[in-house]
Amino acid sequence: MRLRRHLLRVVAALVLGTLPVAAGIVVVLLYTTSGRLLLAREISTRLSRALNGRFEVGAIGGSFVSDLVLDRVVVRDTAGELLASLPHAEVRYRLPNLLGGRIIIDHVRLLQPVIYITKHPNRRMNYEDVLRLGLGPPGGPSPLVEFRDVRVVGGLLRLALPWSPPDTATTDELRAAALAADRARPGRVIEDSREGLRKVITFNPLTVTFRQLRVATPDHKPLAFVIDTLATRMSDPAITVTNLVAGGWTAGDSLKFTVTRGALPRTDFSGGGAVTWPRRIPLYDFRFDVPRLDLADLHWVSPLFPDLRGRARVIARSESDTRTDYDVRALSLSRGPTLVEGSVVAVTDGNRGLGVRDMDLRLTLLDLDDVRRYLDTLPLHGTLTGTVRGDGFLDDLNLDADVVFRDARVPGEAENHVAMQGRLSFGGRQGTVLHQVTVSASDLDLRSVRLLAPAVILHGRAQAEGTLDGPWRDVTFDGDLVHRDGERPESRASGTITLDTRGDTLGLDMDVELAPLSFEGIRPAFPALVSRGTLEGTVRTSGTLARLDVNANLHGEIGKVRAEGGVTLLPPRWGASRLQLVFNDLDLAALRGGGPATRLNGTLAADGLLDTLRAPEGTLDLGLGPSRIREFAFDTAIVRLAVHDSLIRLDTLDLRWPAGARPAPAPSAGAAATAEPFASPSPPTASASSIRSPSCSAAWRVTRPGAPARLKARPGSIWR
Numbered sequence: 001m002r003l004r005r006h007l008l009r010v011v012a013a014l015v016l017g018t019l020p021v022a023a024g025i026v027v028v029l030l031y032t033t034s035g036r037l038l039l040a041r042e043i044s045t046r047l048s049r050a051l052n053g054r055f056e057v058g059a060i061g062g063s064f065v066s067d068l069v070l071d072r073v074v075v076r077d078t079a080g081e082l083l084a085s086l087p088h089a090e091v092r093y094r095l096p097n098l099l100g101g102r103i104i105i106d107h108v109r110l111l112q113p114v115i116y117i118t119k120h121p122n123r124r125m126n127y128e129d130v131l132r133l134g135l136g137p138p139g140g141p142s143p144l145v146e147f148r149d150v151r152v153v154g155g156l157l158r159l160a161l162p163w164s165p166p167d168t169a170t171t172d173e174l175r176a177a178a179l180a181a182d183r184a185r186p187g188r189v190i191e192d193s194r195e196g197l198r199k200v201i202t203f204n205p206l207t208v209t210f211r212q213l214r215v216a217t218p219d220h221k222p223l224a225f226v227i228d229t230l231a232t233r234m235s236d237p238a239i240t241v242t243n244l245v246a247g248g249w250t251a252g253d254s255l256k257f258t259v260t261r262g263a264l265p266r267t268d269f270s271g272g273g274a275v276t277w278p279r280r281i282p283l284y285d286f287r288f289d290v291p292r293l294d295l296a297d298l299h300w301v302s303p304l305f306p307d308l309r310g311r312a313r314v315i316a317r318s319e320s321d322t323r324t325d326y327d328v329r330a331l332s333l334s335r336g337p338t339l340v341e342g343s344v345v346a347v348t349d350g351n352r353g354l355g356v357r358d359m360d361l362r363l364t365l366l367d368l369d370d371v372r373r374y375l376d377t378l379p380l381h382g383t384l385t386g387t388v389r390g391d392g393f394l395d396d397l398n399l400d401a402d403v404v405f406r407d408a409r410v411p412g413e414a415e416n417h418v419a420m421q422g423r424l425s426f427g428g429r430q431g432t433v434l435h436q437v438t439v440s441a442s443d444l445d446l447r448s449v450r451l452l453a454p455a456v457i458l459h460g461r462a463q464a465e466g467t468l469d470g471p472w473r474d475v476t477f478d479g480d481l482v483h484r485d486g487e488r489p490e491s492r493a494s495g496t497i498t499l500d501t502r503g504d505t506l507g508l509d510m511d512v513e514l515a516p517l518s519f520e521g522i523r524p525a526f527p528a529l530v531s532r533g534t535l536e537g538t539v540r541t542s543g544t545l546a547r548l549d550v551n552a553n554l555h556g557e558i559g560k561v562r563a564e565g566g567v568t569l570l571p572p573r574w575g576a577s578r579l580q581l582v583f584n585d586l587d588l589a590a591l592r593g594g595g596p597a598t599r600l601n602g603t604l605a606a607d608g609l610l611d612t613l614r615a616p617e618g619t620l621d622l623g624l625g626p627s628r629i630r631e632f633a634f635d636t637a638i639v640r641l642a643v644h645d646s647l648i649r650l651d652t653l654d655l656r657w658p659a660g661a662r663p664a665p666a667p668s669a670g671a672a673a674t675a676e677p678f679a680s681p682s683p684p685t686a687s688a689s690s691i692r693s694p695s696c697s698a699a700w701r702v703t704r705p706g707a708p709a710r711l712k713a714r715p716g717s718i719w720r
Contacts, residue, residue: 269290271289407445431473510540
């Protein structure tokens with residue numbers, strides 16, 4: 001008995017002596033600065049042994065039974081690269097879960113954490129390596145790792161994904177070019193690492209509340225999350241999220257999600273889908289309803305989107321790592337009087353740029369400046385109203401449009417209606433190019449046309465039906481044209497016209513049939529034009545207005561005229577180069593708008609230049625056959641003139657008529673002139689003095705009907 005009592009005393013003494021020591025050790029460890037530092041180092045060591053990588057805990061506090069407070073926590077992977085840096089972390093948990101091997105954290109609060117998630121070339125994530133997820137025997141259970149009520153305030157999340165060039169980059173030069181092109185994208189960061197090139201995406205700042213964040217389960221379910229709220233700025237693509245309520249899961253290189261409510265700065269949305277990143281860029285497959293939409297929030301899709309707001313339904317699907325389709329339905333966008341409604345599949349292609357499919361849009365006063373970023377060579381300024389349908393990329397777009405263009409550069413905003421169907425190309429070296437585009441109807445204000453081709457000086461409006469082909473600044477029209485200027489008579493033409501506005505001087509190649517051209521209809525554009533009636537026939541030209549080759553065969557009230565040669569049509573500079581005119585029944589009264597009626601038959605050869613800024617230069621060779629001036633008929637008239645240095649030189653003047661008399665010497669003032677008939681086949685010539693001055697006059701009196709008459713001047717006669 002005495003031994004038993006002795007043993008009890010010894011045990012009691014040991015217990016009573018040990019418990020205070022143990023309690024003192026716990027108190028020292030938990031409630032003194034040096035003890036917490038020692039405990040933090042011990043925990044860092046044990047975590048580094050239990051898991052892959054290296055753990056550093058700067059300070060530790062809390063009850064340890066249900067909560068911890070950690071400061072200056074740094075986690076690195078096996079390569080020494082940063083996984084997480086946590087300046088301050090608060091954790092609550094239930095100890096039985098931890099003792100049972102279930103890592104269930106009921107509350108986590110992280111202040112300004114920095115988290116680096118890296119995907120290795122072997123497709124494993126760095127956090128999977130650190131936590132030893134998936135490294136057990138095949139089919140073996142994983143631990144349950146789940147975080148609840150996770151709150152991140154002002155954090156930074158960095159996602160690094162392996163980068164590789166496209167399969168088409170088969171040489172070092174092509175791979176270098178692909179890398180340079182990708183690095184040139186807005187927001188794109190591609191960095192070098194020991195494992196090769198990586199594309200880096202950041203979320204900064206990141207403020208988020210996870211209701212649940214499940215990292216691993218015994219049955220190997222993927223990482224899952226439920227987000228109560230999230231706000232961040234994503235770097236690539238450049239998206240600013242102001243609020244997000246969502247859930248989803250991710251495994252490997254796939255993320256599936258459902259968005260209950262999402263908000264960008266001026267856009268609200270809901271929907272769901274998937275994002276994968278197997279190689280170079282994210283691939284999308286999602287659907288969103290967007291009751292409030294601002295295209296400025298979608299510059300990550302295309303930085304060229306105009307400043308429009310409205311609503312839409314969007315279905316995005318990536319066809320490859322270089323091409324994504326955005327199917328936009330129930331689209332309605334507006335800004336002030338501008339309205340765009342309809343549907344379109346917008347296609348973004350890394351190689352060809354922006355394209356569309358099944359585009360069917362209704363436009364109301366759409367400002368062309370809103371689309372000029374896509375069509376930087378478009379030479380128009382104003383608004384469009386009408387319907388536009390199309391398929392293709394900007395370098396090969398099939399378009400069906402019926403629109404009214406209001407030209408902002410013309411006072412009163414001139415209206416131009418065009419209905420057209422065909423292929424167009426935009427943005428190339430030649431600018432806008434039309435490929436056999438059919439113009440089924442048009443009504444154009446020629447003031448707008450004149451801004452594109454200043455040589456078109458006609459007033460009024462023009463209607464055109466036909467085809468357009470070629471670059472905008474060197475376009476060919478083949479079809480029918482009608483010109484109207486108010487209530488004046490209309491003019492019509494059909495054929496082919498090419499306008500080349502690439503240079504300083506308009507190029508004009510045409511082959512048209514006038515049916516007819518009304519002088520009265522075009523007179524406002526040519527105030528000096530006094531001709532009466534119309535012209536019909538063919539006109540062919542080639543060259544520029546500085547040197548235009550002409551071949552024409554025309555007829556009308558003025559008579560019949562055939563013309564061939566070169567002309568200069570640059571008012572006030574007019575010219576002719578080897579111009580040959582052949583005319584029949586030419587009526588100078590109709591041509592000049594008055595004077596005696598004529599029926600002239602003959603030829604005219606002209607060579608020279610007339611310019612109001614300098615004296616005229618050139619030659620004129622007129623030859624007339626049997627003709628009539630009012631009642632006066634003659635057989636032959638030949639006139640050759642030369643103009644040089646402000647002098648008109650008469651080379652030849654030869655006039656013959658069936659009956660008449662030769663002129664007498666110039667009369668003195670107040671005296672009557674007389675004339676005598678020629679007496680021989682070689683008639684005498686008039687002296688130069690009789691035609692030296694334009695003030696000279698001569699009169700003929702027929703003395704014997706039927707007697708031949710001739711008037712001839714020698715070379716060298718001059719008018720000053």
